[in-house]
Amino acid sequence: MDLFFQTLVNGLLIGGIYIAVAAGFTLCFGVLHVIDFAVGEWVMLGAFAVFWLNFFTGVDPLIFLPLIMVLFMIVGYYFQPLLQRVITNQQSNALLMALAFTFGMSILFRGSALTLFGFNQRSLTTFLSGKNFEILGISIPALRFGATVFAVLVTLLFMFLLYKTKLGLAVRAAAERQDVAGLMGIDSSNIARIVYAIYLGLTAMSGTFLGSIFSVHPDMGLRYTLFAFFVVVAGGLGSIQGAILAGIMLGLINSFVAVYVGGQYIFLILFTVLYLILLVAPKGILGKGW
């Protein structure tokens, strides 16, 4: 029974981190209507950025979190027009072209990282690494706990922005109908850039955590692309509540399969479940997606 609760806690603690990625990703889809195939690679780039900052300065990786977030928000703000160009360039099947474009970016990023950094794995050590504390006989890794608390806080901040502020209203209007939002005097192209910037900032910041908890290597992206897809598809594309639920579900599946079935089956089960959810409930388990 101890093992069960330990697994449950581990699962919840992993799931919390995925929520941050999923929240940005799903908002990005809601406004741009583009699925970013490179999401895992952005996680990887975030992890590498922190790795090198830490490598050259020796300062704790977690201290760099705000810097990484700002850095990638700037990248996102200036990268988005390129993506926008693909979307507006094409008269027909623009969204599929955009999908293929992000697909190409993911290959480019992975290839660049492999070429520059090689195949080997690197680890990030933070001041929380290796520390545990115990509650009711269950040991809780401090880093995972911190990461989950962070993810939940960011998501809450995010929801607050989205539902309680004027910017949030503009974003939601843009997500509903870009043309109408434009008529109401909302600069939807700038909104799209801001949303993409937020998405990249959150993704790269999650990369810092994921890189510290697991490891940093150029091939890590695929895994997180799968996780991001899993969370948003299971949650329903565009639905933030669904993404939170699915993020927790993902963490639980991960940890229970690893303990009770075997680590080599995780991907098989996740891919299969993802495929089945798409077939059975393409609007997500809550039925709230687009």
Added chain:
Amino acid sequence: MEPVLAVNSLTHYFGGLRAVHNLNISLRQGVIHGLIGPNGAGKTTAFNLITGVFKPSQGNIEIFGENLVGKPSHYCAKKGIARTFQNLRLFSRLTVEENIRVVQRGQDKNLPEKYRIKQLLKLVGLENSTSNFAGDLPYGAQRRLEIARALAIQPKLLMLDEPAAGMNPSETDDLTRLIRKINEEFSITVLLIEHQMRLVMELCHEITVLSFGEVISRGTPEEIRNDAKVIEAYLGKGVNKLRGNRAKC
């Protein structure tokens, strides 16, 4: 005589929203029937239900006595229902000629004369644009091409969803003549959704008025013109009352 189309107590919900409620329509052979009503009255939804795009929550749809509920769209087409779309759905990157050819059943040369590509395009005045991409045609021409494409499947019933939308008065007059011609020369029954009242009043033998998914009136153009409920629905006086009724259900 058996009706071409018989719709009985058709009801459809989107989530919790009732889009069509207890709709009954019966079309005799050879009529032009108008389906009118304010925006959001459920007219296009009714079209989508009849052509199998959506499966109705309740009710019956019969063409020549055969039940169509649950049948795929292409089956409805084979039974003789053809339609156009409110927001054009042409095959943009196929040529005008290909747009027709792709839906024809059988080889062009084996079809009855009036259903051949050349004749259909002449009918809608597009005989000089055969090899243009459909997407490159001017708006009015695209609307007419959609009608020609619908005729190409040799339907018994032609359903037109706002065929005159975006047309100027002279184009609308041409369209009125075209629809009448189709009705008479091809002996095709027509069900049409339209906002341009001049066209509706001039063409239709009978009219059904929908508001918030329900039939509020039915009759000849003359009767509809003088029906207080219809005027209310359009001018908004009774809209609040109807809203109230709907919330109660």
Added chain:
Amino acid sequence: MEYVDNSQKRNLIWIALLVIVATVIPFAISSFWLRIVTGVLMWIGLAQSWNILAGYMGYVSFGHGAFFGLGAYVTAIAMSLGVHFIISALIAGVFTAAFAAIIGYPTLRLQGAYFAIATWAFAEAIRQIVLVLPFTGGAYGMRLPPMLNENFFYYMMLLTIIGTVAIAYYLMHKAKFGLKVKAIREEEIAANVLGLDVTRIKISVFALSAFFPGILGGIYAYWITYIHPDSVLAPVIADQMVVMTMLGGLGTIAGPIIGAVVLFMGNRLLWVFWGDTSFYLVLVGLAVALVILFLPSGLVSLVPRLGKKDKPKVDDQPNSSVTEHTK
């Protein structure tokens, strides 16, 4: 229409020349280059298969490599049971086509990005299944009886590729079937409402686009004699199908051919100079991004005669064209 007749004649002469050149190639070049040319052929077939689905029908699959891998494994298993190679490869093709038809039925109900993700997830799931199945050798893979005759594999590939391209050309450009497929790409709902059995057409196209990769996977397995999940089921196979076709030009016959030649040759050149290098991925990624940004119709659009794809013939006298079409 004199013009069409002439250009058709010219095309036929070109094709005849190409076939003759292709037939004598093994006697003219070293075995090193023969292997490369055989590889180019294989990729032409794979890219063309993907193009049938994505270019003509508008359904972008990011998991089409799975059919190649399945074909390789089916062939390996059949041959390990003593079935002749040619029969095994055919079984592989039929198996992957049937398999595609079965999974296509639910999967093809998804649209756009959902379809792309589903195919991607499906392909990865297949790879994971092969890793744990008892009769596929897991991560170690399977060995096939060696057959060291480069010419044989070259001709096998050539034959399959001629078949693939010819069938793609006939179905998508000559037969009415191609019009129906393109109608689905343009407006699926309208196609369905106007009487096209969209589900059946989509499944047929999906099965067809899986049939050739199945056979090609079989030939590849026997050629390379050793297959494992990271070789024949690697994601990079699907990636390259996508990239080659987009690079050359979606929805054209010439596009995937040009894309495959350019990209595979580039890959091999890189390999000759630097060995196995991940820098190739950089080039692939850049190529996709640049093509989509600046040349969305692909390299074929640089060659007007090849890039004309669906472009209508321009008539001097519109009226005469009506008579032509309805004769």
